[in-house]
Amino acid sequence: MSLGEHTSKQIIGTKGDSLKGRKIVLCITGSVAAFKSPEIARELMRLGAEVYTVMSEMAQVIIHPYLMEYATGNPVVTELTGKIEHVTLGGVHPDRADLVLVAPSTANTIGKAACAIDDTPVTTLLTTAIGAGIPIIIAPAMHASMYKHPIVLENIRKLESIGVEVLMPRMEEGKAKIPGTEEIVQSVVNKLTVERDFEGMKIVVTGGPCREYLDGFRYISNPSSGKMGVAIAEAALDRGAEVTLVFGPGTAVPPSRAKVVKVETTEEMLDAVVESLKAGDKDVAILSAAAADYKPADRKMVKTPSGMEHWTVDLRPLPKIIEQVKKVDPDVFLVGFKAEYDLTEEELLRRATKRMGEAEMDLIVANDVSKDRVGFGTDTNEVFIIDRGGEVTHVPLKSKREVADMLLTKVKEKMTG
Secondary structure (H helix, E strand, C coil): CCCCCCHHHHHCCCCCCCCCCCEEEEEECCCHHHHHHHHHHHHHHHCCCEEEEEECCCHHHHCCHHHHHHHHCCCEECCCCCCCHHHHHHCCCCCCCCEEEEEEECHHHHHHHHCCCCCCHHHHHHHHHHHHCCCEEEEECEEHHHHCCHHHHHHHHHHHHCCCEECCCEEECCEEECCCHHHHHHHHHHHHHCCCCCCCCEEEEEECECCEECCCCCEECCCCCCHHHHHHHHHHHHCCCEEEEEECCCCCCCCCCCEEEECCCHHHHHHHHHHHHHCCCCCEEEECCECCCEEECCCCCCCCCCCCCCCCCCEEECCCHHHHHHHHCCCCEEEEEEEECCCCHHHHHHHHHHHHHHCCCCEEEEEECCCCCCCCCCCEEEEEEEECCCCEEEEEEEEHHHHHHHHHHHHHHHHHC
16 A cells, blocks of 8 residues: 655645756765754755755764655665665766755865765765766855864865855854855755856945944944845855955845955945955946945044033035946946935936936936835835836835846846847
8 A cells, every 4th residue: 555655745845946846965964963954955845846865874873864754755865775876866867866965064074075085875976976067065064173174175175166066154153053044045046046147257246334433432324234235246146256245234144155345434335345346357336235425524532421412413425436436447337226215206216317327327226215125124125227228127026136136137138238
């Protein structure tokens, strides 16, 4: 009597179909972070993937193979037998895996993979998959001191040089912790679905707010989180670009794969952008940061006494970063942002178009931050993308990552068009 399909597979596709029909091998090694592997497998399945597990001997000490069989609904490979499991999953044939994900990966496994040492089911599968040209993503997890070992870092570079993607761990509590599940899953989706149409291009992006100090520690700022800038940087990285992110003190987490230049004030942001452009090799500049327009004329490096009946501050205008870009690099493709508050659509487009001409932008992105779930601090945005010819593309309310992808598609279209 057949019991039919494993009930754990009922979650496949419940969150989307971006991985529909994809076969993913999840390799687990002997890191304590293996406790995250069932969650990673389930999230991949919820996006439509069929997940198969391969475990090293030490991984089986951390979590039992039964747990992974339950999580995925598929038998778990714990040793290589006459069934040549490594070839079945990672060989050159039509039914092989679409991607191999090692999460978590120890320093030991990274070193063995870099040297083609095959003494566990995981390392043997990796050698086979690398030879077969299957995409591979590795998510390291170990103590920080191990990760910083020069040979470990050299092994990571060696793997990256042959096309293996190694995710940046989270440095916390003296440990190089496995990246978050959402980041790992998104990396898999990007690897299998995103067109790398920005390969070889160099982009500078600004994101986050700026601070302008009133006294020793008080400052004026705005509620920008930096989420839009981070989304643009991540989308550009996923599409193959080399990204420099000039980032103010926002709450969003910059992508580890970007070159991140942290700044605080508008003038610091301007200096960082100019320095990046002076190298003369940037193809695109996308300025999404909420830079300050004014700063105090006289900052006193003391604490202003509390309890004063009045405190008058003289504010002076700051230089506009966007207006300096073309002066430094006339050939860079320039994209600016224009945030307004509670305007008619007609007036929003009029002001944005005027601003685009003043700063010699190639595109401008305009939005009305008075709308619900639009603008500062939100995960979503609604924008209008305007080009020099007056063409307007309305992007209805979507996640900031989706907005970023649509913006980059428009940039590519205009640059090649």
